[in-house]
Amino acid sequence: MSMSMSLGQSLRQEQKLEMQLTQEQRLMLTQHTFSLRLALIGALRDEQYEPKARCPSCNHALTPIEIINGFNQDPRDFTTSCPKCQHRFAPSIISFGNGSSIELPFFCSAQALDQLRGKHLMTPAELSRHHPAVYRSAIVHHGTITKAFNALSVEYPFAEISDWRNKARPFLGRLSDRVIAECVEVSVKTITKMRDELGIQRYQWCKALAKLKAPKRREG
Numbered sequence: 011m012s013m014s015m016s017l018g019q020s021l022r023q024e025q026k027l028e029m030q031l032t033q034e035q036r037l038m039l040t041q042h043t044f045s046l047r048l049a050l051i052g053a054l055r056d057e058q059y060e061p062k063a064r065c066p067s068c069n070h071a072l073t074p075i076e077i078i079n080g081f082n083q084d085p086r087d088f089t090t091s092c093p094k095c096q097h098r099f100a101p102s103i104i105s106f107g108n109g110s111s112i113e114l115p116f117f118c119s120a121q122a123l124d125q126l127r128g129k130h131l132m133t134p135a136e137l138s139r140h141h142p143a144v145y146r147s148a149i150v151h152h153g154t155i156t157k158a159f160n161a162l163s164v165e166y167p168f169a170e171i172s173d174w175r176n177k178a179r180p181f182l183g184r185l186s187d188r189v190i191a192e193c194v195e196v197s198v199k200t201i202t203k204m205r206d207e208l209g210i211q212r213y214q215w216c217k218a219l220a221k222l223k224a225p226k227r228r229e230g
C-alpha cells in the first residue's frame with residue numbers, strides 16, 4: 011500500500027480533480043452519464059427511451075439535460091424551457107420496444123410522482139400499459155418505480171426487473187456501481203462483487219472523459 015494509493019485516497023484525488031473541470035467538460039460528462047443511465051434503464055425493461063424536444067419558436071433541439079433543467083418542477087406545468095430563446099413548450103419521450111415506437115409526453119419528476127400517487131397496487135406491466143407516459147417519466151427520473159414510490163413514502167410491493175445480471179452486465183465499469191445498483195434495485199456491494207468477479211475495472215469519470223475527448227483529438 012505504500013507506493014499505490016488506497017481506494018479512499020484515489021477517490022479523494024478524483025474529487026479534487028473533478029472540481030477543476032471546466033463547465034464544458036462537466037456538461038459533457040453529465041450528458042454522457044445520463045444517456046448511458048437511460049440506456050441501462052431501458053435495457054432492463056427491453057426498451058429504449060429518447061427524450062425529444064425541438065423548440066417550436068427557434069427550432070433548437072434540446073438535449074435531455076436541457077429538457078430536464080428547463081422543467082419548473084410544478085405538477086401543473088407540463089412545459090420545459092428552451093435554453094436559447096426561453097420559449098416554454100411540452101417535451102416528449104419516445105419509447106422503442108418490440109419493433110415499434112411510441113411518442114409520449116415527458117413529465118418532470120414532480121409531475122411523474124404526482125400522477126403515480128394512489129397507483130402502487132398496479133404491477134409494472136399494468137402501469138406501463140395504462141399509464142405509459144407516467145411510468146416512463148418516473149423511471150427516467152427515479153431509476154425505478156419502487157424508488158419513485160419511496161419518494162412518496164409509499165412501499166411498492168412488486169418486483170420490477172427480471173434477469174438483471176445479463177441486462178446490466180454491458181454497463182459494468184461504464185457507469186458507477188452506485189448508479190447501476192440504483193437502477194437495478196440491488197445493493198452497491200452486489201454490483202461491485204459482480205464487476206470484480208468479471209475482472210472489469212470500476213468506473214472512473216476521468217477515463218470516461220478522456221474517451222469522450224479522444225475522437226475530437228484525432229480529427230485535429
Ligand SMILES: [Zn+2]
Nearest residue numbers: 065068092095
Ligand atoms: Zn427556442
